[in-house]
Amino acid sequence: MKSIQKPIVIVGAGFAGMTVALNLKNINPSLPILVVDSESNFIFKPLMYEILSKEIRMWEATPKFAKIFSDAGITFLKNSLTKISFKENSLEFSDKLKINYKYLILCTGSVPNQFSIKGVDENCYFFNNLEDFKKLNYALKNLQKEYNKKLFIVGGGPSGIELACKIDDIYKKKFDIYLIEKSNEILGKNKIFNREEAEKSLEKRKINVLLNSIVNQVSETAISISNETGINTFDKDIVIWTAGVKPNLSYLETDEITKKFGRILVNKNLQIDNYNNCFALGDIALIEGMEDLPITAQVAMQEGSHLASNLELLIQGKDPLPFEFQDNGEMISLGIGEASISGLGVTLSGKLAFEARRLIYASKLPDIKESLKSASSWIFQKKSIFKKFVKKDNSN
Ligand SMILES: Cc1cc2nc3c(=O)[nH]c(=O)nc-3n(C[C@H](O)[C@H](O)[C@H](O)COP(=O)(O)OP(=O)(O)OC[C@H]3O[C@@H](n4cnc5c(N)ncnc54)[C@H](O)[C@@H]3O)c2cc1C
Incomplete structure (x- = not known):
């Protein structure tokens, strides 16, 4: 050697x-x-929606780098x-x-990519890392004290859809949610099965989907959107930007x-x-x-x-x-306790897909001893998760 x-x-x-x-x-x-x-912590980004809904706890999906690498005999520097x-x-x-x-x-x-659109940096929330998560979580909790707050999510990709469904389920109709997508369909780059399941989930929750709509500007109080009818300006309480990276x-x-x-x-x-x-x-x-x-x-x-x-x-x-x-398919979370999976010849939706999704992710999380403290934690019901992170090619 x-x-x-x-x-x-x-x-x-x-x-x-x-x-x-x-x-x-x-x-x-x-x-x-x-x-x-x-950063000090790894963040398992696909599970950020479940941290928001408290389906999993923050520490479960954000283990400390120092611990993971010292356990593996690797030097880590922040x-x-x-x-x-x-x-x-x-x-x-x-x-x-x-x-x-x-x-x-x-x-x-x-x-996040703001595409140089005026006001996005200053007046939007993002959902890409722990800091974004904390800011958004705080803002949502503050706003939920009243009903009919206007929440705009920009981007009809997986992040936008997953956030829309999860927030609607967590805050139970406190927000009027608008999902804005510039093309003529949501999840344009995703599997057809997941797209159809997502459409059903959005419809079931009465989330307003504005297709062929482009954001021109976001101010402190309003969002301007252009579509075939021209430019429309709406009052807004919160805008979450998931339009690209x-x-x-x-x-x-x-x-x-x-x-x-x-x-x-x-x-x-x-x-x-x-x-x-x-x-x-x-x-x-x-x-x-x-x-x-x-x-x-x-x-x-x-x-x-x-x-x-x-x-x-x-x-x-x-x-x-x-x-x-090797394309192993894709999984999307669609609200509390629901998901959609499409890949390797298998399609699955609803609660069964949610269970399958969390088990698949559990097998990819780096192990940490603290996890064993939580007997009820679904994520760590499996043993030797750390070993599974190694040589794990069937990731999603
Ligand atoms: C909310 C959300 C949900 C997602 N869901 C899914 C999903 O369901 N399925 C899926 O396959 N993908 C999903 N993704 C995408 C996926 O998380 C990314 O594609 C993946 O994280 C990319 O891995 P990476 O190693 O390139 O970057 P990352 O995992 O983002 O890691 C980059 C690391 O680099 C560090 N870093 C950055 N700059 C510096 C610097 N200058 N010096 C030192 N360190 C630095 C960061 O702190 C970070 O730890 C999701 C993303 C988000 C945001």
């Missing part, structure tokens, strides 16, 4: 970074691995990457710390490396052009020739698992293998 001196540095310990780190350690325990993340010198193989962090790397793995995820690459200098659609362009081995010891994966990366891959945890985890095996091949002087995506 060959070993290396300088560390393999993984920046970003979300779905991609976590998977590559744990798998790599599993394949070759002697490798020096350093994982860096600007810090924020601010600069890369690809030529010198070095990184700079927000406290001016400098680290040299042998191999670099970038997986810093996404941030963009790669989180604030540490990259402009034109430093090749990008496509704003994401880092990598080859099928997930290597960055001209820098074969550097890799990008997850939401920030676009694989040449695989432009249609969805921006999901499923893709991020499969890439993470693949890169771990490839890196070991590279260290042994062997040729890496090209990444191949």
Whole structure:
């Protein structure tokens, strides 16, 4: 087994970074691995809706990085990457710390895309990380004291639909919910079965769906939306922006490396052009020739698992293998206790789908000992969850 001196540095310990780190350690325990993340906690984003509805508790879906990585024998550092010198193989962090790397793995995820629309940044809520979650949760709790508050959700993708159904169920008609989608259908990029189930769920809850509608501006008190009838301005109490994401690459200098659609362009081995010891994966990366891959945890985890095996091949002087995506289907939560699943020839909806979805996610959560304290916790009814995060390709 060959070993290396300088560390393999993984920046970003979300779905991609976590998977590559744990798998790599599993394949070759002697490798020096350093994982860096600007946050203290992992967040299992697909379960953020269930934290909102208290179907699961916050700590269950947000284990501490320090604990996960120390249990796995991996060094973890809380810090924020601010600069890369690809030529010198070095990184700079927000406290001016400098680290040299042998191999670099970038997986810093996404941030909401406001598309430069006036007022979005200042007057909308987002739902992408723990901080967003806390702000939105606080605002919803404050507003629910009165009935008929106007809540707009912008974006008819999975996040918008899942939030609309969950909020309606949690606050039981306290909000008049409007879902705004710029195209002529919701869930345009998703499986037909899930789209149809989502349409039924929205209809059942009497959520107003405004299709072919584009947001022009959001002010403190109003939202302006244009459609075929012209521009309409509505009073609003709260607007949640789920209209899209963009790669989180604030540490990259402009034109430093090749990008496509704003994401880092990598080859099928997930290597960055001209820098074969550097890799990008997850939401920030676009694989040449695989432009249609969805921006999901499923893709991020499969890439993470693949890169771990490839890196070991590279260290042994062997040729890496090209990444191949296996579509294991998709799952959507549709209100409290309900979901829709479509994939691998199976379609499932309602309460059964909800149970299946939570069991599948439970098998992907990194284990933490504290979980055992909660005997009633559904998430941790399964044992050795941590091991299942390793080499788990059938992610969703
Ligand atoms: C509410 C919500 C629900 C979702 N539901 C699903 C779903 O049901 N199924 C699905 O497949 N996908 C889902 N997704 C998408 C999925 O979560 C992402 O595609 C996935 O998290 C991408 O993984 P990643 O590793 O690229 O990034 P992330 O998991 O976002 O991790 C990025 C990490 O990088 C860290 N970081 C960022 N910048 C820096 C820096 N400068 N220095 C150090 N660290 C940094 C962050 O703190 C974070 O921990 C959902 C997303 C959201 C927001």
